Amino acid sequence: MSNDEPKERADRAMFNDQHEARAERAMSNDGHDDGVDRRGFLKCMAWAGTGAFFMVEGGILKSYSLSKLPGLPTASAGTLSFVQISDSHMGFNKAANPDVVGTLKTAVDRINALPTAPEFMLHTGDISHLSKPEEFDTLDQILKSARAKDVFFVPGEHDVLEDEGAQYLERYGKGTKGSGWHSFDKKGVHFIGLVNVLNLKAGGLGTLGAEQLAWLKDDIRHLKHSTPVVVFAHIPLWSVYPDWGWGTEDAAQALALLKPFGSVTVLNGHIHQTMQKIEGNVTFHTASSTAFPQPAPGAADSPGPMKVPADRLRSVLGITDVTYLRGKHALGIIDSSLEENS
Amino acid sequence: MKRHHMGTAAGIVLFVALCAGLTAAEQSKPPATEVKIDNFSFSPAELRVPVGATITWTNRDDIPHTVVSTDKVFKSKVLDTDEKYSFTFGTAGTYTYFCSIHPKMTGKVIVQ
Numbered sequence: 001m002s003n004d005e006p007k008e009r010a011d012r013a014m015f016n017d018q019h020e021a022r023a024e025r026a027m028s029n030d031g032h033d034d035g036v037d038r039r040g041f042l043k044c045m046a047w048a049g050t051g052a053f054f055m056v057e058g059g060i061l062k063s064y065s066l067s068k069l070p071g072l073p074t075a076s077a078g079t080l081s082f083v084q085i086s087d088s089h090m091g092f093n094k095a096a097n098p099d100v101v102g103t104l105k106t107a108v109d110r111i112n113a114l115p116t117a118p119e120f121m122l123h124t125g126d127i128s129h130l131s132k133p134e135e136f137d138t139l140d141q142i143l144k145s146a147r148a149k150d151v152f153f154v155p156g157e158h159d160v161l162e163d164e165g166a167q168y169l170e171r172y173g174k175g176t177k178g179s180g181w182h183s184f185d186k187k188g189v190h191f192i193g194l195v196n197v198l199n200l201k202a203g204g205l206g207t208l209g210a211e212q213l214a215w216l217k218d219d220i221r222h223l224k225h226s227t228p229v230v231v232f233a234h235i236p237l238w239s240v241y242p243d244w245g246w247g248t249e250d251a252a253q254a255l256a257l258l259k260p261f262g263s264v265t266v267l268n269g270h271i272h273q274t275m276q277k278i279e280g281n282v283t284f285h286t287a288s289s290t291a292f293p294q295p296a297p298g299a300a301d302s303p304g305p306m307k308v309p310a311d312r313l314r315s316v317l318g319i320t321d322v323t324y325l326r327g328k329h330a331l332g333i334i335d336s337s338l339e340e341n342s
Numbered sequence: 343m344k345r346h347h348m349g350t351a352a353g354i355v356l357f358v359a360l361c362a363g364l365t366a367a368e369q370s371k372p373p374a375t376e377v378k379i380d381n382f383s384f385s386p387a388e389l390r391v392p393v394g395a396t397i398t399w400t401n402r403d404d405i406p407h408t409v410v411s412t413d414k415v416f417k418s419k420v421l422d423t424d425e426k427y428s429f430t431f432g433t434a435g436t437y438t439y440f441c442s443i444h445p446k447m448t449g450k451v452i453v454q
Contacts, residue, residue: 094404094423130406130422157443161406161420202412202440203448244382245446302381305404 080187083111083118083148084232084320086269087289089158090138091129096292096305097313100129101138106338107290107319108146114321118148119186124269124287125156125197125234127172131163136171155180156234156270157197165198181212183219189324190223192216194233196248206235206248213253220257228263228324228331236268238277238284241297246271255282265331267320271303274318274335285333288318314338376400377449379407379421379441384449391431393453398428407447412438 085107092100111118121143128135136159143151153172160168165179176182176193183192194216196206208216220229231237237254240246258264264282272294277284292305293316300306308316315337323332378385379401391397399409401421409418409427415437418427431437431453441447
């Protein structure tokens with residue numbers, strides 16, 4: 001590594017490895033013959049960056065190549081469509097992305113170009129980089145131009161710096177409990193926003209805490225077990241990579257409460273890359289950042305912002321579009337990158 | 343420095359002497375010691391310093407971090423890239439600390 005060129009090649013290699021690892025993970029969850037072999041899947045991944053489509057039926061993940069997307073069901077009566085965006089880091093200005101405002105605007109353009117207008121958005125935290133009022137203001141301003149007007153938030157650790165989340169609660173916590181946890185219903189789907197970025201203990205991971213777990217238990221007490229549940233929180237509720245703090249200490253307790261439910265989808269951010277896992281009735285999925293990518297677990301010395309060649313940046317940022325078909329017990333999750341041709 | 347059962351005059355003399363002693367100690371205080379925050383870790387993660395030493399933490403990451411004592415003895419504000427925080431350790435003991443934003447990041451200062 002004596003000059004810049006091999007360095008760039010190394011970056012790209014890491015980049016490709018990451019995608020391959022993702023594809024392999026996805027394929028290993030796929031026990032079905034859906035007409036897409038591993039090679040075809042990788043080819044699709046290579047073409048589309050983070051673009052991939054996952055349909056969940058009866059707790060089983062099926063993968064489709066993006067070329068088949070036009071043939072998939074579009075909006076119909078009883079369909080719920082929403083978008084997840086995450087980790088916008090307004091105020092971040094380092095080399096990994098000197099224009100986080102620009103990429104967030106592109107994300108909004110992507111949302112506005114979706115074939116089915118989403119009914120609302122979820123933002124899974126790290127709205128700001130340093131919890132500064134002007135950073136929150138910037139995001140609020142940019143999201144105003146999105147077709148979906150309602151946005152439901154949960155905080156990331158970057159949103160609750162210095163004040164234990166007081167400012168976050170004042171801005172985004174209307175009608176929420178505790179440090180900002182809340183639930184709501186849309187077309188028969190029960191949504192639960194959890195907060196796992198406060199009161200973190202030395203050496204530990206994300207934390208929900210006893211008070212929030214008690215609230216969760218009470219919140220779902222009267223729900224029919226056939227009700228589809230979508231849980232969203234900033235830090236993954238599964239052990240993605242504890243060495244980097246990518247997990248939540250007491251997530252198992254929350255998931256135990258959700259065990260009787262037939263369909264549970266858990267949406268997280270924090271790790272700035274897409275990843276998914278199926279465990280019994282639960283589908284775990286993490287969204288891309290709209291600001292900067294982070295390395296695959298263990299692929300670098302630290303989880304710090306990953307620099308990719310400028311012309312590749314938008315291929316590793318993105319949005320997540322989720323569709324629920326009533327009565328079908330199916331949640332379709334599509335990750336789209338911010339790249340032009342995705 | 344506490345001698346509760348001493349005569350008042352003797353006490354004052356001792357107090358003055360101690361004050362003089364402290365001033366002298368300040369003039370020859372131990373050199374400042376640096377801890378770098380790099381790649382989501384404190385380096386060195388464990389540090390031995392004499393009583394009175396000042397440690398300065400510098401964040402060299404592109405991500406903000408904090409330096410927070412587990413026992414709430416000291417707590418920095420949020421340190422953005424290249425920002426620093428200093429604390430002077432006046433009492434012997436073992437001080438564990440962590441980054442309250444990324445709690446996997448932990449460190450220790452042993453003051454002797």
